[in-house]
Amino acid sequence: MIDRFQERLTQVEQVIGAETMNYETSEVTAELRELTGGRGPDVCIEAVGMEAHRDGPDFAYDQLKQQLRLQTDRPTAVREAVFAARKGGSLFVLGVFGGYVDKFPLGAIMNKGLTLRSVQQHGHRYIPMLLERMARDEIVTEHLATHVMPLDDAPDGYAMFKDKTDGCVRAVFRP
Numbered sequence: 735m736i737d738r739f740q741e742r743l744t745q746v747e748q749v750i751g752a753e754t755m756n757y758e759t760s761e762v763t764a765e766l767r768e769l770t771g772g773r774g775p776d777v778c779i780e781a782v783g784m785e786a787h788r789d790g791p792d793f794a795y796d797q798l799k800q801q802l803r804l805q806t807d808r809p810t811a812v813r814e815a816v817f818a819a820r821k822g823g824s825l826f827v828l829g830v831f832g833g834y835v836d837k838f839p840l841g842a843i844m845n846k847g848l849t850l851r852s853v854q855q856h857g858h859r860y861i862p863m864l865l866e867r868m869a870r871d872e873i874v875t876e877h878l879a880t881h882v883m884p885l886d887d888a889p890d891g892y893a894m895f896k897d898k899t900d901g902c903v904r905a906v907f908r909p
């Protein structure tokens with residue numbers, strides 16, 4: 735699991751037991767390759783979306799083109815996942831994109847033989863099953879609700895979520 739917010743990485747280590755990487759202090763692609771015997775991950779799940787962040791020239795390029803309305807979304811994390819995945823691997827785009835992106839590495843997808851999949855969460859189909867599994871304690875989500883607050887405080891909750899302040903992962907409002 736890759737992110738830049740240490741509290742999110744720590745939560746994933748403690749609750750899920752997954753290995754984590756901070757992309758601000760790691761060479762992500764090189765380190766993933768090293769962790770996977772030089773091949774790259776079998777499956778990359780991109781859960782970032784059109785507001786991806788990164789240091790470096792490719793992010794500056796993406797942000798400039800987005801601000802000049804020459805592309806609608808920043809595909810920074812998708813691109814990174816394409817380059818990281820192993821040959822013959824899979825890439826799952828879970829983050830939301832709204833329109834057009836530039837410098838999409840179709841050549842790498844084709845020549846590495848990647849399988850590319852995506853989805854919008856299919857609520858009608860999956861939410862009943864997910865709620866049943868939560869009721870049986872098979873899926874635990876309490877740790878995600880880092881800020882539970884009255885509905886009147888919703889503007890503060892949204893601002894905290896947007897700016898990622900005070901370790902906010904999810905703000906939950908109680909009417």
Ligand SMILES: NC(=O)c1ccc[n+]([C@@H]2O[C@H](COP(=O)([O-])OP(=O)(O)OC[C@H]3O[C@@H](n4cnc5c(N)ncnc54)[C@H](O)[C@@H]3O)[C@@H](O)[C@H]2O)c1
Binds near residue numbers: 738788827855
């Ligand atoms: N496909 C669906 O059905 C579905 C459902 C829910 C949410 N989404 C989308 O998933 C995305 C994430 O949603 P969220 O609510 O978890 O948002 P969030 O803001 O809580 O999390 C996004 C995370 O991405 C990280 N990030 C930014 N750039 C990165 C990079 N280059 N590499 C690694 N991590 C990076 C941020 O640090 C942040 O922690 C959004 O695009 C959202 O719209 C899709």
